[in-house]
Amino acid sequence: MLTFMNLTKALSDENRVRILLALSVKEELCVCHLNDLLGLAPSTVSKHLFLLKNAGLITARKDGRWIYYRLNNDREAPSLIGKALEWIADAISDDPLIQADRECLEKILSAAAQTACGR
Amino acid sequence: MLTFMNLTKALSDENRVRILLALSVKEELCVCHLNDLLGLAPSTVSKHLFLLKNAGLITARKDGRWIYYRLNNDREAPSLIGKALEWIADAISDDPLIQADRECLEKILSAAAQTACGR
DNA sequence: CTCATAATTCGCCAATTATCGAAATTTCAG
DNA sequence: CTGAAATTTCGATAATTGGCGAATTATGAG
Numbered sequence: 001m002l003t004f005m006n007l008t009k010a011l012s013d014e015n016r017v018r019i020l021l022a023l024s025v026k027e028e029l030c031v032c033h034l035n036d037l038l039g040l041a042p043s044t045v046s047k048h049l050f051l052l053k054n055a056g057l058i059t060a061r062k063d064g065r066w067i068y069y070r071l072n073n074d075r076e077a078p079s080l081i082g083k084a085l086e087w088i089a090d091a092i093s094d095d096p097l098i099q100a101d102r103e104c105l106e107k108i109l110s111a112a113a114q115t116a117c118g119r
Numbered sequence: 120m121l122t123f124m125n126l127t128k129a130l131s132d133e134n135r136v137r138i139l140l141a142l143s144v145k146e147e148l149c150v151c152h153l154n155d156l157l158g159l160a161p162s163t164v165s166k167h168l169f170l171l172k173n174a175g176l177i178t179a180r181k182d183g184r185w186i187y188y189r190l191n192n193d194r195e196a197p198s199l200i201g202k203a204l205e206w207i208a209d210a211i212s213d214d215p216l217i218q219a220d221r222e223c224l225e226k227i228l229s230a231a232a233q234t235a236c237g238r
Numbered sequence: 239c240t241c242a243t244a245a246t247t248c249g250c251c252a253a254t255t256a257t258c259g260a261a262a263t264t265t266c267a268g
Numbered sequence: 269c270t271g272a273a274a275t276t277t278c279g280a281t282a283a284t285t286g287g288c289g290a291a292t293t294a295t296g297a298g
Contacts, residue, residue: 001214004207005133012131013256014124031275041258046276048256065265065274080210087206088123091199095120132286150245160288165246167286184244184295240298247292254285262277268270 003056007084010055015040016048017088020057021098022105023071024089029105030066036108037101056081122175126203129174134159135167136207139176140217141224142190143208148224149185155227156220175200 010016015038022037023029035045049069052058056078061068073082092098129135134157141156142148154164168188171177175197180187192201211217 001133001211001216004211004214005131005136007210008127008130008136008207009255011127012124014120015256017124017127032273035274040256042275043259043277044257050276062264067275080206083206083209087199087202088127090202091126092120092123095123097120128285134286151243154245159286161245162247162289163287169246181294186245242295242297244295245293248290250288250290252285252287254283256283257281259280260278263275265272265274267272 004080006051006055007057007080010051010057011084011088013048013051015045016052017092018098018101019045019048019052019069020071020085020088021092022101023058023069024085024093025102026105026109028061028068028070030068032066033105033108034069037104057085123199125170125174126176126199129170129176130203130207132167132170134164135171136211137217137220138164138167138171138188139190139204139207140211141220142177142188143204143212144221145224145228147180147187147189149187151185152224152227153188156223176204 018038019034022034031042031045031049034049035042038045040048049058049060053060053069057072058069059072061070071085073085130139137157138153141153150161150164150168153168154161157164168177168179172179172188176191177188178191180189190204192204
């Protein structure tokens, strides 16, 4: 039960949901990209990522100075997680805020854009 | 997005999840039964029920002095809701607390038991 | 009509949580 | 080695949320 509540609590914050949707589009992102996307303090984003990881929704991979996060939807991941990820993607992929995030992500990822999106 | 966050926030409280699971077993319950099951103040349970209804997860039916609640899983209900209900039932039907709740519900519903379960 | 019961609404307090900034950690570039 | 950048941890603060009790509403029993 505790595990399950960790999961639902992880899904109950808008910024965390935005992170999950960003990862559903981009497969793998480093923290700095997510900082830019959300426009929050790095320490805040870090905490959100911890909660998502703790809930089993995402995994981390360290590469030099960077840490890359991705959705935990491997075949080995618990089906409970997979269903949750499927459910939210299904529910809000079309949401205006999520669509805007996708566009924003493109700009962030194109090396040209040094500045974050104005949001 | 606001609608979706109402949904995930509704699922992020243990007592609300217990209510949903109770309704998945009993089809329809009045507020007093849920008061007994959860052992919380009536006003607290009422607030939980409001949030669940507001999120679209349950519906209410008034009958005299009683109000009966049930899961919103009619064919007309949004599929988003149906999937959520399916997801949580799948995830924690076997949980010890939820199983205990089922047994407790039986006692509450049998007219003989005037007292609530000792929890 | 009057009273008791079921349920909700409201106002308050306690607990939790989101956020930030500062400090610490790790790693690479020079 | 030294310094800068990426990230996390920690401590403080503000906002949100869960919980209760008192007051309110609605309904049926006597």
